[in-house]
Amino acid sequence: MKTVRVLIVDDHRLFRSGVRAELGPSIQVVGEAEDVESAVATIAELEPDVVLLDVHMPGGGGVEVLRRVLGSGAQVRFLALSVSDAAEDVIGVIRGGARGYVTKTISGAELTDAITRVADGDAVFSPRLAGFVLDAFASTEAPPIDPELDSLTQREREVLRLIARGYAYKEIAKELFISVKTVETHVSSVLRKLQLSNRHELSRWATARRLV
Amino acid sequence: MRPRAGRVVAGVAQGAAAQLRLDPVVLRLAFVLLTILDGVGVVAYAALWMFTATEQTEHPHGSRDWGQVAAYGLLGFAFGALALVSGAAAGGLAMWPIAVGGIGSLILWQQAEPGRRQKWMTSTVGRVRATWVRSGIGLLLVGVGVIGFLAAQDQLAQASTGLVFTAVVLGGVALIAAPWLAGLWRELQRERTERIRQEERAEVAAHVHDSVLHTLTLIQRAAHDPREVTRLARSQERDLRNWLYMPKQDADATLAAAVRRAAAEEEDAHGVPIEIVCVGDCDLDDGLRAMVHATRQSMVNAAKYSESPVVSVYLEVEPGEATVFVRDRGKGFVLDDVPDDRMGIRQSIIGRMERFGGTARVKTAPGEGTEITLTMKRTTP
Numbered sequence: 001m002k003t004v005r006v007l008i009v010d011d012h013r014l015f016r017s018g019v020r021a022e023l024g025p026s027i028q029v030v031g032e033a034e035d036v037e038s039a040v041a042t043i044a045e046l047e048p049d050v051v052l053l054d055v056h057m058p059g060g061g062g063v064e065v066l067r068r069v070l071g072s073g074a075q076v077r078f079l080a081l082s083v084s085d086a087a088e089d090v091i092g093v094i095r096g097g098a099r100g101y102v103t104k105t106i107s108g109a110e111l112t113d114a115i116t117r118v119a120d121g122d123a124v125f126s127p128r129l130a131g132f133v134l135d136a137f138a139s140t141e142a143p144p145i146d147p148e149l150d151s152l153t154q155r156e157r158e159v160l161r162l163i164a165r166g167y168a169y170k171e172i173a174k175e176l177f178i179s180v181k182t183v184e185t186h187v188s189s190v191l192r193k194l195q196l197s198n199r200h201e202l203s204r205w206a207t208a209r210r211l212v
Numbered sequence: 213m214r215p216r217a218g219r220v221v222a223g224v225a226q227g228a229a230a231q232l233r234l235d236p237v238v239l240r241l242a243f244v245l246l247t248i249l250d251g252v253g254v255v256a257y258a259a260l261w262m263f264t265a266t267e268q269t270e271h272p273h274g275s276r277d278w279g280q281v282a283a284y285g286l287l288g289f290a291f292g293a294l295a296l297v298s299g300a301a302a303g304g305l306a307m308w309p310i311a312v313g314g315i316g317s318l319i320l321w322q323q324a325e326p327g328r329r330q331k332w333m334t335s336t337v338g339r340v341r342a343t344w345v346r347s348g349i350g351l352l353l354v355g356v357g358v359i360g361f362l363a364a365q366d367q368l369a370q371a372s373t374g375l376v377f378t379a380v381v382l383g384g385v386a387l388i389a390a391p392w393l394a395g396l397w398r399e400l401q402r403e404r405t406e407r408i409r410q411e412e413r414a415e416v417a418a419h420v421h422d423s424v425l426h427t428l429t430l431i432q433r434a435a436h437d438p439r440e441v442t443r444l445a446r447s448q449e450r451d452l453r454n455w456l457y458m459p460k461q462d463a464d465a466t467l468a469a470a471v472r473r474a475a476a477e478e479e480d481a482h483g484v485p486i487e488i489v490c491v492g493d494c495d496l497d498d499g500l501r502a503m504v505h506a507t508r509q510s511m512v513n514a515a516k517y518s519e520s521p522v523v524s525v526y527l528e529v530e531p532g533e534a535t536v537f538v539r540d541r542g543k544g545f546v547l548d549d550v551p552d553d554r555m556g557i558r559q560s561i562i563g564r565m566e567r568f569g570g571t572a573r574v575k576t577a578p579g580e581g582t583e584i585t586l587t588m589k590r591t592t593p
Contacts, residue, residue: 166524
């Protein structure tokens with residue numbers, strides 16, 4: 001198996017070294033960065049496969065890194081990693097272009113798995129993110145502007161429900177009698193809708209959840 | 213400060229004018245006019261003369277412009293004659309408040325600390341000068357006053373004369389005091405905002421102290437017991453998260469809040485993390501309350517018997533019904549092997565759900581973990 005080159009972007013030094021120690025042998029940590037500026041510079045210099053991106057950082061946070069790196073057309077994949085599971089942060093960073101979102105309580109083995117998946121171009125949804133997506137896409141009564149992008153298919157809903165229930169991709173495949181690859185396709189498709197849908201409801205929903 | 217140079221009588225008007233940044237002629241005319249009305253001007257002049265210090269200069273014998281003295285004297289005589297002829301001096305009752313107020317404020321002005329006076333000046337006079345609008349309104353008020361005065365002289369509104377003048381005086385005072393009052397108001401607002409901010413900071417500090425610091429102390433004491441440390445850290449994390457990100461919810465009113473509270477309590481009681489995801493929410497009714505109880509029992513079973521490192525709970529509220537999934541990746545069991553006298557699954561979960569018209573499904577196999585699915589029709593919005 002080819003090793004995945006990873007850059008860790010986090011403003012907590014202790015956390016960076018903790019993650020470094022926990023990751024499996026298939027992951028090679030090529031560098032670390034501690035704020036937006038150094039992250040953007042290091043990504044350009046090292047061209048890692050996957051960037052582990054903290055959401056809250058000095059200088060604009062993970063969203064700012066995403067904006068600047070992806071805005072420049074770089075082909076690098078981001079996995080957001082945060083202590084926060086506020087809807088605003090989760091939805092914000094996914095819409096900013098991250099291919100997945102996991103919380104920092106994740107175990108080393110699970111994180112290794114998630115990094116590998118992101119490196120392969122798949123999406124990584126935590127149960128909570130799946131819950132947020134279901135909630136966000138269900139909470140509107142207004143007819144979708146773009147039906148293809150603004151609503152989930154029955155199958156996508158089923159997959160998300162199972163993720164929310166704590167099922168791993170393999171278990172979902174077994175439960176729905178489909179292949180793991182198909183599960184990954186559904187999740188990636190949901191990710192695309194999440195990123196591209198223009199519905200105001202998504203952002204509004206995320207903000208409202210915080211404020212109610 | 214009364215200057216020695218350029219004074220007409222004792223330099224009172226000049227000194228006051230310098231402080232008010234007005235032309236001394238205006239004040240001199242005012243004193244002359246006030247003198248005509250029951251001699252108030254003389255009293256005011258005398259009072260200010262007494263209360264005002266003389267400017268210390270190196271030329272003790274300043275020049276006095278006798279020509280000006282004569283001019284003001286003549287003017288005074290002319291006005292006085294006019295007043296006597298027209299009877300204006302007799303209507304002096306209404307003028308007393310102005311005179312007294314004017315003298316009072318002038319004395320106050322003189323007595324105030326130079327620093328504070330400077331502050332008043334910058335907040336009052338500076339803005340008065342800057343805004344022509346205010347000057348315009350002032351002129352208008354004076355005009356109204358003059359017209360009212362004339363009208364009163366013609367006996368047109370004798371009864372209301374006092375009222376009119378009081379209004380004019382109040383208007384004038386308000387105009388002068390407005391910038392200062394506005395400044396005071398802004399200051400008060402600023403202090404209020406600052407106080408609210410401090411209260412918020414105090415609340416955060418109190419919360420951090422009561423919860424986070426307390427837990428950190430407990431963790432240090434329990435450092436030898438990894439399970440207890442995890443439980444403490446986890447419970448504190450949940451607490452802090454709720455406080456930071458969660459809207460305040462009434463756990464006795466809505467389904468999601470009730471399920472969250474049950475999960476938190478069982479997590480604390482058994483030391484097994486319970487991951488909870490809620491989609492949608494609704495008010496509780498009897499059936500949903502029974503479902504919360506059944507959910508709690510399912511979580512207890514998973515935490516106590518499954519040996520799973522984590523329990524996942526997923527609540528979904530749909531238009532017609534609510535569903536809860538409680539899942540563990542523990543050892544699982546064979547449902548038919550559970551003895552009939554074991555109340556947990558059969559009575560507390562399945563029996564309870566069915567009594568309220570809901571369903572409970574148990575999916576388990578040895579080594580496969582367990583998932584309990586609870587479904588209940590909802591009647592509430």
